[in-house]
Amino acid sequence: MTMENSKQLKIAILGGGLGGLSSAVALRRSGHRVTIFERYDYAGEVGASLSCASNGGRWLHDWGIDPLKAKPVILKTLVRHDWSTGENEGVYELGDYEDKFGYPYYNFHRIDIHNVIKDYATSSEGEGVPCELLVNHKAIKVDYETGHIEFENGSTFDADLIVAADGIRSLTKPQIGISPKFKPSTSSCIRILFKTEDVLAKGLHDFSKNNSIEFWGGKDKNKIVLSPCSDNSVVSCYCFFENNGTDISDSWHNEISIETLLNSVPNLDPTLQTLFKECGYDIKQWRLYDHEPLPYFVKASTNGAKGVALLGDAAHAMMPDQSQGAVAAFEDSGALGYIFSPKFNSLSMEQRLKLYEEERKPRVTKIQAASLRARENLNERIGWSSSSDLKHEKKLTIEEVCGYDMKAHIDLLSKSLFS
Numbered sequence: 001m002t003m004e005n006s007k008q009l010k011i012a013i014l015g016g017g018l019g020g021l022s023s024a025v026a027l028r029r030s031g032h033r034v035t036i037f038e039r040y041d042y043a044g045e046v047g048a049s050l051s052c053a054s055n056g057g058r059w060l061h062d063w064g065i066d067p068l069k070a071k072p073v074i075l076k077t078l079v080r081h082d083w084s085t086g087e088n089e090g091v092y093e094l095g096d097y098e099d100k101f102g103y104p105y106y107n108f109h110r111i112d113i114h115n116v117i118k119d120y121a122t123s124s125e126g127e128g129v130p131c132e133l134l135v136n137h138k139a140i141k142v143d144y145e146t147g148h149i150e151f152e153n154g155s156t157f158d159a160d161l162i163v164a165a166d167g168i169r170s171l172t173k174p175q176i177g178i179s180p181k182f183k184p185s186t187s188s189c190i191r192i193l194f195k196t197e198d199v200l201a202k203g204l205h206d207f208s209k210n211n212s213i214e215f216w217g218g219k220d221k222n223k224i225v226l227s228p229c230s231d232n233s234v235v236s237c238y239c240f241f242e243n244n245g246t247d248i249s250d251s252w253h254n255e256i257s258i259e260t261l262l263n264s265v266p267n268l269d270p271t272l273q274t275l276f277k278e279c280g281y282d283i284k285q286w287r288l289y290d291h292e293p294l295p296y297f298v299k300a301s302t303n304g305a306k307g308v309a310l311l312g313d314a315a316h317a318m319m320p321d322q323s324q325g326a327v328a329a330f331e332d333s334g335a336l337g338y339i340f341s342p343k344f345n346s347l348s349m350e351q352r353l354k355l356y357e358e359e360r361k362p363r364v365t366k367i368q369a370a371s372l373r374a375r376e377n378l379n380e381r382i383g384w385s386s387s388s389d390l391k392h393e394k395k396l397t398i399e400e401v402c403g404y405d406m407k408a409h410i411d412l413l414s415k416s417l418f419s
């Protein structure tokens with residue numbers, strides 16, 4: 001893709017998580033010069049599984065990313081187990097996502113997909129100017145009027161467009177006038193991983209080969225979701241439960257003991273308990289928060305020439321119960337890439353930002369609300385229950401999530417807003 005030089009923007013992306021990196025690829029593909037600023041140096045955290053429904057995979061393909069490089073497992077079925085015995089209560093087809101929506105239901109190991117997108121963003125191969133990635137750059141001041149950014153290490157940067165992909169505790173939000181409203185959830189989540197080679201070596205139950213989401217539903221909000229990733233070499237397990245009173249911070253890095261995990265999910269299937277004790281590693285707990293939708297996602301300068309766009313969790317942190325947080329960030333990136341492509345060169349910065357907000361805000365607000373409801377009621381979960389099980393006006397359906405033609409929608413919005 002070529003771009004009129006006059007429209008090539010200097011773009012700063014704050015945050016090198018999945019949202020920041022995917023927007024870097026998308027904006028690079030649209031012909032811009034992109035610098036990503038990440039506060040840490042990526043040492044340590046590998047994450048657990050990250051499922052990516054067709055509405056996320058669509059964008060990876062659109063940017064020329066080969067998802068197979070991230071060693072996904074393609075999820076095909078859901079297996080339900082009795083909480084305390086593990087007895088198989090039924091196997092449900094998840095439906096052929098690829099056949100229906102064009103792209104499969106990928107299950108990645110977070111570190112794998114993170115590294116692959118990072119490579120595509122910064123590689124000298126592929127369309128567009130390679131993005132620069134600067135680690136140990138924590139943004140501390142963002143001026144939406146001038147595009148000027150200050151970093152904790154003393155450096156500064158001037159951008160035409162600032163993409164704030166700085167996560168759930170985004171420092172940019174207050175600097176563009178937003179005071180986020182959120183409250184702690186009554187639920188919490190612990191993740192634990194097993195290596196397939198360890199499980200096999202110890203002769204324990206191997207969940208890695210089913211290409212399934214294995215589900216244990218317990219009392220109240222307790223549930224366990226287990227799935228294989230990384231070419232089936234790792235099994236990842238999320239345990240959701242009523243808060244256990246453990247005092248933890250907001251970080252992604254709260255290591256906890258196996259005893260805390262077992263006490264949090266009492267009377268659990270002995271097969272799982274044995275796996276936890278014998279093979280579990282990287283056990284971490286997250287706090288969960290219920291975030292209210294933000295009043296706006298973008299802020300343009302008074303003269304309309306510069307601007308800030310919030311993206312990913314910075315714009316719409318949500319409960320993990322629809323597995324749509326990172327996927328929604330991929331959609332945000334797809335929207336930015338498309339809106340800032342030469343097709344919309346006749347629009348000003350302010351108009352492009354407005355178009356982004358008009359497209360993204362209603363859609364992600366609906367997904368955010370449906371994610372919160374799914375924390376309370378499993379029948380709200382898209383793709384796990386047929387849409388006919390539960391009918392109400394706000395019920396999110398798999399068709400509207402995975403079958404969404406965002407480019408066509410943006411074309412329509414652009415016409416109705418600006419012609």
Ligand SMILES: Cc1cc2nc3c(=O)[nH]c(=O)nc-3n(C[C@H](O)[C@H](O)[C@H](O)COP(=O)(O)OP(=O)(O)OC[C@H]3O[C@@H](n4cnc5c(N)ncnc54)[C@H](O)[C@@H]3O)c2cc1C
Nearest residue numbers: 015017018019039051138139167312313320323325326327
């Ligand atoms: C238990 C759990 C399970 C989940 N499962 C799924 C799933 O299966 N599928 C799915 O789609 N989503 C899932 N999600 C949601 C998903 O993890 C998030 O939506 C996604 O990681 C958001 O990406 P992000 O880049 O917006 O934010 P983050 O991943 O939080 O990245 C933000 C980045 O910005 C950096 N940063 C922060 N402040 C600054 C600053 N001032 N300057 C510079 N850098 C800064 C941070 O260090 C970080 O690298 C899950 C979430 C949880 C909690």
